[in-house]
Amino acid sequence: MIRKIKAVVNKLDINEIIIQSENFFFESIPTYRILKNCEENKEYIFETILDINEWNISLYLFYDNFERNMFLNLKKVSKLGSKSALKILQNADAENIATMISANDINGLSKLPGVGKKTAERIANELKNIFDSFVTTGNNSKLNDALDALEALGFERNKIYKVLKEMNIENLSLENIITQALKKL
Structure with a gap:
């Protein structure tokens, strides 16, 4: 092989x-x-x-190997095949997808091509334990709120994830997260 x-x-x-x-x-x-x-x-x-x-x-x-493993994990999700998994990986970075899964970001996952709300929920539920280390559970709500707010301002979700991943959002308020992210976007 x-x-x-x-x-x-x-x-x-x-x-x-x-x-x-x-x-x-x-x-x-x-x-x-x-x-x-x-x-x-x-x-x-x-x-x-x-x-x-x-x-x-x-x-x-x-x-890389991380992207390969993401593909294999996406293929394991019920009703999601190889072509759908590849289409997802063609439109979003594997680390961003892992962050969305870990943060239970149904809104972000459902914006990927070929992924509706029900499929996004299946992906998040079936793969959550695999990608838990990407986002600490206490920050999921702040992360999702910041993502939604910055996306509403017209920024691309993949770029927002990259910026937020570099930031330490643990001790910041939502307003401070958005302000600091805007400076980097």
């Missing part, structure tokens, strides 16, 4: 990534981290999953 692949990114855009490993060319859908961190004509080592079923053979590429 292929676990890692050393490859050169030949083409990279939102719809596909074409990589070359020796004399083989693979076409795959890039994840958020691959789109954000990779450049064309450079060599990378990707984490992979080879998925074989009765309809097709798919090689899934991931920027």
Whole structure:
């Protein structure tokens, strides 16, 4: 089973990534981290999953092991398959998804493509114990309120998560969290 692949990114855009490993060319859908961190004509080592079923053979590429594990966990959620899990990872950073799950952020999860409110609740309920370490339970309410407020001001949810993750929000009031986050956004 292929676990890692050393490859050169030949083409990279939102719809596909074409990589070359020796004399083989693979076409795959890039994840958020691959789109954000990779450049064309450079060599990378990707984490992979080879998925074989009765309809097709798919090689899934991931920027790192955390992203790969997020994909495997999302696939375990009832009524969520490989294509849906990959679509989620194509539109949001794996750490942000883990933070949303840990914070029980149903609103944020339901904004991911192909994820409605019921699916978001299933993801949060079935994967909560796996990602508990991302947010301390006392801060979930403040984190969600700050996210909603900053998103209402027009900021992208992934960028907000990144800024809030860098901040120590434990001893801050909601107003201070929003004010400090606005300075960094």
